[in-house]
Amino acid sequence: KAKVIAIANHKGGVGKTTTTLNLGKALSLQGYRVLLIDLDSQGNLSQVLGVEEPQKQVVHALLKNEPLPIVSVGTDFDLAPSDLELANADLELVQAVGGVNQLKNVISGLRSTYDYILIDCPPALNIFTNSALVAATSCLITLQPEASAMKGINNLFERITQVRDRINHELTVEGIVLTLVDKRLNVHRDMLNYIRGKVLTNFTIFNAEIRLNVALKESQIAQQDIFTYAKDSHGAVDYRNLALELTKQRVK
């Protein structure tokens, strides 16, 4: 049965979409069957994969009980796309009885078809991030080691705890992935030490850190994953290592 992983952090621009795409691709290159779900009304994940203004999209499954629309974006590599239309579901899901459970219901039938389902969350602790945390077996937090990292992560952990205590008792934290890391910067080295000091007692920080790498920016403009665009780049190496570390955890 698929592991369902929410890629979450309400801080903006910390590599959630980049991680959903490239960790997902790394897993599929390892032979796993992977589904990516775009749960952000900005639809960046869908756009990067060349799926613009999808006729059938996630919101239709959430609101109309239709099956989740799935687009193939590679071998054993699928996408459930979104665009701005998803925003229409915000109020409705918030007000509906059990609205936050809809995503979980929508994907339950798919857990036999995939090994990993990764959910790209928006930069908000809103109904969509909540839905992802409810639907997930675990969550992975992307973290850029800069000023807002620590305060943000505490609020995020509170929300995860709430979801786990009240709704989804099996939710675990896969770990924290440090992203956009530039080891030449003192501020990053200092923040990395600070974060490890504060967080390691309670949570895993992946050894694999995603270094700042221009190939990751270029690959998105080329609408490709990093392995297709530049398989020997630091971005590819780092995401492959993250996938290996994640799946080792699965084996044990």
Added chain:
Amino acid sequence: KAKVIAIANHKGGVGKTTTTLNLGKALSLQGYRVLLIDLDSQGNLSQVLGVEEPQKQVVHALLKNEPLPIVSVGTDFDLAPSDLELANADLELVQAVGGVNQLKNVISGLRSTYDYILIDCPPALNIFTNSALVAATSCLITLQPEASAMKGINNLFERITQVRDRINHELTVEGIVLTLVDKRLNVHRDMLNYIRGKVLTNFTIFNAEIRLNVALKESQIAQQDIFTYAKDSHGAVDYRNLALELTKQRVK
């Protein structure tokens, strides 16, 4: 009467908070009276200014008709702070009659006390960004020249047009500020040309570009604006130039 400027972009991590803080400080150093409003429930602007978990905050003014709470953070440099409590107002403002007008009502009495009121928006086209666009005389869009820039900006312009046509007829676009610019990167130079080609027919792009500068990251960890932290840094130079360009526009 104060110019009210919404610093907006629903894309995450593109320098909205960094711009609100440092453009605001640059304006106050020029002698203008400046109020910053933190309209993001993540409260990054408030945190960077050392205002954590404010007892009195923006949400109280929006929901309870109290006066906007104001904290002095410098000479003629004030802040109306927020933290996660602001999120409680989301649903209530969406459902309330005229909820989106509340911020405008709250600040109308303050427009005689300040020359500039800058509003830091969250990474979402939600009730808070809408409220800022309704309260504003103009908006300033921060834009990182990477993959999601163009698609995002089109959605943002649609929202601005809607607000202007239906609610706030005086709303103008001050212009686009390119942020986190690293001129050494081909991808940034290419995206800059692409954006200018697509956008310049309709909108101003400020000549002042905010370069990627580690001093800006460090200053936020030190909880200082860039002029206090490193007045000769590229970050300080760029934000001072942005302020000069903005105020030249005011004079003409």
